[in-house]
Amino acid sequence: MHGDSETGEEKRGAERTTGDERSGMINYYRTDEGVIQKLKDYDEGAWVQLTNPSPEECVEIADRFQMDVADVRAALDDEESSRISLEEGYTLILVDIPTAEIRNNRNSYQTIPLGILLREDVVITVCTEETAVLQTFVDQSMKEFSTKKRMRFVYQILYNSNIVYQSLLRTIDRKRKEIEERINGSTGDSDLFDLHELESNLVYFATSLRANSMVLDRLTRYGRLQQFPEDRDLLEDVIIENRQAIEMTGIYRDIINGTRELLSTVINNRLNDVMKILTSVTLILAIPTIVSGVYGMNVDDQWMPLAHVPHGFGIIILITLVISVLIAWLLHRKKML
Template identity: 25%
Template sequence: MITIYQKTVSEAEIKKIETLKNGSLLIVEDPKEEEISFLEKELSLEDKNLSDALDPYEVPRIESEDNIVYLFVRVPKQEKENIRTMPALIAIGGKYIAVISKEKISAFDKLMNGKIPFATTQKTRLTITLLSEITRNYRKLLTNITKQVRSVSTKIENIDNKAILAFVAQEEILNDFLAALIPMNVSLERLLNGRMITLYDEDKELTEDLVLDINQLIALSKATLKTIVNIREAYSTIITNNLNRVIKLLTSLTVILAVPTMIASFYGMNVNLPFADKPYAFAGILAVVTGVTALLLIVFGKKKWL
């Protein structure tokens, strides 16, 4: 589906238009073959780049061809508890900006609802605004993940299998974010040289701020990943330590119970044994068993095995 918008600096609201005009914004979602043909003919977009924009495994990058800048990004998308990134292409031509994606980009909802001021006729500023909205969504999701991780880190000893599985999912999300943000940052740094699109002083400052924001998101993602790894290692250490304590306890009890069991077994045999005919034999055996057991309890107690 292709939707064409236009909004000048003097206009208060964005409007949909039927035909392509100078300074238009095209939002292309899951384009059909005839729509792809329209983009190729009317906008002179390369077929390969359009195919790449719909490829779910496409990586962020920037390239320029025939005076058209192709900026590939990955946009965060949340579906209930599932968080992932999806590819999108921002094509910056001489008279338009086109955003092509396989699915609807919810990150641009505030923009399309008029909650964020912009003008489709200011291509460079609009490109920065689109990237800022993508970055804002990354920050929102990253902040939620970081809060969840920190809330678990305060009660490591009570972590269960559900929390471990959540950590695995969060690690996958964070790695996906890093794989999108790092090359996106490189693309923005290439934009700063002003060779691909013209940057005015204010645009350059906004782009530099955007680069700093993305660098912060990258650092936050790495820090959260490190926290998850530290929590898992700490949890593993605690589990191993608890297991060792249980093994020591069971070993101590086995040794302590083995001594009286062995002595009692000897005197349970139907053969002649020392002191078997003495009246104080039972008391003596009981005393020896008690003494050995007490000695073992003291030894294992000092070693903190009990």
């Protein structure tokens, strides 16, 4: 399930960047004898799934189930924060779920709102795009899933959201390891940008997970939501998985921060090594440059050493070469060359 969710999220992220806007749609699902079926219209015990609905579709659902249209459209606003709201006749649960996208020509992850509208006779989910969090239920990958057990269904959605978070967190850590493995080889500024992008993803995850934890905490205290003992056990599992995702996010942020500092240090050290070698080479080449400059002055040759000695040119070249080799040997001993 983890691998499927990761691939699906990345594919959906690529689709969004190509500008292929998916039209809004309403789907109706219901489980009968443990098998989920797609319905043509709403029936008792069904799950209503709104994916990027149009304003008209939001009004239709709001009127049909006697809800405030603003609550139906709440999840369509990317700036909406996670919250739970008890309204007359229904409950709005708004959480952030992870999704993939292409940002700065890189595979990245962010969070988007998922709205869950809960009534005694229906569960309505609203999201701006198809997501692995809900697709798991459509594909019948979730065990003991029933649209008629509404509170348990809600907790299973929240549980699956945390599982997808953890899956993408492991993907982020694998990408960090790939960059870390290249440190001894060819690394450059692009690796620093990649690490910064990964750290930005973790910032989004950390913020959303903390906000979701507040919603989960309130769910444990609201007596209006009818829950069975097994539902409360599932809620405890959701809280545990949420805490684990928060801890994983914090750990991976610290590791990425350390990897980025290591990469920056390695790049600086390599630059220092190059500058040191160039300085040493410049110093070695300065010797023949000085000698040739002195002997190239326009003065009387009677004052120039070795000017009238047989093989004087060769002697001067030999002396220059010996001095250059001696300087190179000293620099090598000092580990500067």
